[in-house]
Amino acid sequence: MEGPFAGHFPPRISVAQQPHPALRLHFEEPPTAAPLPVGELSLQFISEAFARATGWQLQYQLGSSADNSQRWSAPVDGATPDADGRLSLVPSSPSSTQIDLEAARPLALAIANLLSESNRLKYGLWQREAELAAGVPVAVRPNEQQHLAERLQCVLQGGAEAIHCEAAALYLLDETTSSLKLRAMWGLPQTKLLEPARPLRGAVADLEALVGHAVVLEDTSLLPHWRCPEGEFGAAVCVPVSTSSTPLGTLWIFSRTQREFTSSQTNLAEIIAGRLAADLEREMLLTVGASAKQGDKQIETAARWQQDRLPSVVPLLTEFEVSGWTQQARSVGGDFHDWTVLPDGRLALAVGDAQGAPLQAGLNAAAVQAAMRAHTGYRHSAKELVTRLNDTLWQGSAGDQFASFGYVIINPETGEADLALAGKVAALLIREDSREIFAADGAPLGTGVEPPLKTAKLILDPGECLVLLSEGVRAATDQAGLRIGEAVMAATLRRHCSEPAESLAGWLRRLLERAGSSEAEDDRTVLVCKRRGNFGNSKKSKRKRS
Structure with missing residues (x-):
């Protein structure tokens, strides 16, 4: 005997070695598809x-x-x-x-x-x-009032009466497949439900049924080693209750007197067992579906909460305009963008890309954004804020919060920009006749005491723009699987550099979609800051990078 129940069979029991006139086994043959006739x-x-x-x-x-x-x-x-x-x-x-x-x-x-x-x-x-x-979805019928226990009892009663028997019982396996517990019955005392589960080891009839055979005991008194669970009955039929891939238990139908069971009656018992399995599987699917629906609602709530944390009101600055978008690969993700006007009047822009599974990344992103807003309450440089943010993640987590982060502070009066990048984010500086790419390719925040940072001191002249890109945007690929790259994105922005910040952010989104990456495998964020005016209206200033 092979399979998950092989160890439960006593070695001395063998149907071939111990035939008995009061015992019949019905071996189920694998079904074969009937040939389709030519018309x-x-x-x-x-x-x-x-x-x-x-x-x-x-x-x-x-x-x-x-x-x-x-x-x-x-x-x-x-x-x-x-x-x-x-x-x-x-x-x-x-x-x-x-x-x-x-x-x-x-x-x-x-x-x-x-x-x-x-x-x-x-x-x-x-x-x-x-x-x-x-593929028809399982749903609760509007007028369904019967409890599962009532439905199972009705099936057992109808099946037992159809083959002229006086009782029926449904025994289901426990999680360890080591015992069988009475779960539903008809024609037996209610106190039977209080009895402990029967051990599967040694239950020869149940084991034989669980491997796919129908067991007919025409005289239970002559076959005590087959372990009929209700000894007061003279005859019984035991058939398996299972789904297409999982054994669930056994169905016993009892007769008070010794009798024979025809093949039709045995087949009917197997049909009844199939109906029981269908009812049980449907109930399990309804339970799983209800849990999944509740989980989906919670995910939707979390996604709305995360979307509400993104900025929706642009800063009221005469010289600068800001726009951005965040696209999560799933309902909840780890990307975010943010902007705010600091107490000293400077404009702060941030792009974050927290790591982890969708829910974990969403929680990490919320922690990073909250820590960033807390640290912007006092005067700081871009490098100082990113360093403090790393200290928060390094000291305040269990070592499982990591994030790439880009941060820039802009003086709206002079156009001076202080940039700091950590992890895998990048920044593009778009000018009239050139462009500069600042890319960080180091370890994310939260991985060490002093993470490697990419810093730069810049000046935005009228008409120029600074763009922050998250790791998902940098890693976006086209339909051939080739990386689009920052150079292509910068070239796209230069062709439309005269348009406002909102249009520039939209052009980058359309570039990613047209390249075949509309369904992102990673979270994506783009943040654009443009200084109003036309190129050449201000004297070029020197730019320093560190």
């Missing part, structure tokens, strides 16, 4: 038309082996091995005029191919309809 009416019509046109008769026979007595034959695919056949040509009536066999063969071969294709289509449709039937 007789359509084939007859085709054969008659073929005979009138050629003088040759078409004959179809099941079986893939060729008949040497036939002058010509071609295989016909039946979609299953049992349905394969051959189409042959035989002379029609002697009075009919026949064309040459070589001329009739191509048309007959084309008909054979059409029959093969028709059979494959029918077989595919047959399978597809069954798949669609399995």
